[in-house]
Amino acid sequence: MKLFMATLSTETNTFSPMPTAMSGFEEFYLRHGTATQDSPNLMTEALHLWRRRAEAMGWEVTESLAAIAEPAGPTIASTYDALRGEILSDLEQASGADVILLQLHGAMVAQHVEDCEGDILQAVRSLCPDAIIGVSLDLHCHLTEDMLSAADLIVTFKEYPHDDAAPRARELFDLALRMTREEIRPVSGMFDCRMLGLYLTKEGEMQEVVREMHALEAQPGILSVSLAHGFPWADVADVGTRVLVITDNDAELAARTAENFGKAFFARRDAVNASYPDLDTALDRAMTSTDGPIVLADMGDNSGAGAPGDATFVLREVLKRGLSDVAAGFYWDPVVLRICKDAGRGARLSLRLGGKVGPDSGDPVDIDAEVVHVASGLGQHLGEGLEPLGTMVWLRLANGVDLLVNDLRTQVYHPEAFEQMGIRLATKKLVVVKSTFHFYAPFRAITTRVIQAATPGGASPDFTTFRYLGPGSECWPFVDDPFDTAGNKLSNTHDLDQPAV
Structure with a gap:
């Protein structure tokens, strides 16, 4: 057996003014067939697992591209063509494969291709019609x-924050292996829930939703159940939450199960979606607590959802209120970082921080700061994987306000990002993290209270602040009952044993 595998991952915020270029992949993660020689990260864990499993059975393995970029705007046409072309060229040079496994993101948009993953899969199918x-x-x-x-098989992560990349990669490999042995003949049913939302799976109603998905997979004939949350900051034709069910040669069961689960999920829309306080309300709540540290998530400036990472709305309000004992990060400002790096530790500088990309970043904030520490080559954990941080600087302002500034756009995942720079979070009253959900579990372990704030910015959780021109405008919460408005065109059944080419 011959296995071919590759990774291509970026998440496209079509409202972002920052294009995704080759430099975005080069600075974050780009390997040409050698990713399994590195430690795994979220999007390469699958490659490590697939290689181990395949080689243990004596399969021949061809490892192609592993390219990951922090979310931003649409990918430059030439960049997408080059990355896509490398995967296809490697597949041709390998003379095809019996099994092709890809770790993609699913929300990549290029300047000239709205559905990059669909485009890649169609091209792979054309090259290898029988794989x-x-x-x-x-x-x-x-x-x-x-x-x-x-595709014959599609499996999505079930958990948000994503700590199940390896189990899902294992699930996909197991299903593909069963296909090679002709034990199963997968068919799928998909249901469009007509919803835009953010669904944290670690507590409340969404924990039950995930349990129900696993319970369905234990029923006879059902091979896999995926809830695609969708990427809501994208004005594309297929935006929104969808259910995918794969069964063993039972198209009617796949369609019915997907529709029943999807309709039940829509009925729980208020329970699975949280409401978030605005910035002023969030800070008011944080300041009423006598325990520390209180963790406040600056959701609107999460670079992991395509925001710039240099928004100053929260910082400006913290300084205006004269708050003390605060840690905040990360502020993406390569200009400030360069100045601080050149000046060195101990330097006292007047700096103009953040607010550089556009209106969603706010205005720059003028600060007087001491350069406490500068470091490169650090990382932070996201699950088992280690994500890069670029070069970082710790700036100390008056009143014990400590800021982390870096030159690599990335969100906050783990307290270790602050601690390894020397900032002791236990001494702080307030910790501000530019993130949406991925920070949640590690930070929840060090605090008595987490406040997720609907701050202004390019990744605001208030979707009504974005202007959708496509089908997103016909989804809930823009429409109370999108099934009456858009029509129930939602059950689509595919015999994936005979793919269209």
Whole structure:
């Protein structure tokens, strides 16, 4: 047996003014067939697992591209063409494969291709019409007809924050292996829930939703159940939450199960979606607590959802209120970082921080700061994987306000990002993290209270602040009952044993 595998991952915020260029992949993660020689990260864990499993059975393994970029705006056409072309060229040079497994994101948009993953899968299918093709996706994906018609197997992460990349990669490999042995004949059903939302799976109603998905997979004939949350900051044709059910040669069961689960999920829309306080309310609540540290998430400036990472709205209000004993990060400002790095530790500088990309960043903030520490080559954990941090500087302002500034756009995942720079979070009253959900579990372990704030910015959780021109405007929460408005065109059944080419 011959296995071919690759990774291509970025999440496209179509409202972002920052294009995703090759430099975005080069500075974050770009390997040409050598990713399994590195320590795994979120999007390469699958490659490590697949290689181990395949080689243990004596399969021949061809490892192709592993390219990951922090979310931003649409990918430059030439960049996408080059990355796509490398995968296809490697597949041709390998003379095809019996099994092709890809770790993609599912929400990548290029300047000239709205559905990049569907485009890649269709091209792979054209090259290898008889191969078993499986793809693992981030749950913030857009499930599309091109993906379903080209792939035999699609599995998405179930957990947000994503700590189940390895189990989902294992699930995909197991299903593909069963196909090679002709034990199963997968068919799928998909249901469009017509919802835009953010669903944290670690507590409340969403924990029960995930349990129900696993329970369905234990029923006879059902092979896999995926809830694609969708990536809501994308004005594309297939935006929104969708359910995908794969069964063993039972199209009616797949369609019925997906529709029943999807309709039940829509009925729980208020329970699975949280409401978030605005910035002033969030800070008011934080300041009423006598215990520390209180963790406040600056959700609107989460670079992991395509925001710039240099917004100053929270910092300006912290300084205006004269708050003390505060840690905040990360502020993406390569200009400030360069100045601080050149000046060195101990330097006292007047700096103009953040607010550089556009209106969603706010205005720059003028600060007087001491350069306490500068470091490069650090990382922070996201699950088992280690994510890069670039070069970082710790700036100390008056009143014990400590800021982390870096030159690599990335969100906050773990307290270790602050601690390894020397900032002791236990001494702080307030810790501000530019993130949405991925920070949650590690920070919840060090605090009595987490406040997620609907701050202004390019990744605001208030979707009504964005202007959707496509089908997103016909989804809940823009429409109370999108099924009456848009029509129930939601059950699509595919025999994935006979893919369209």
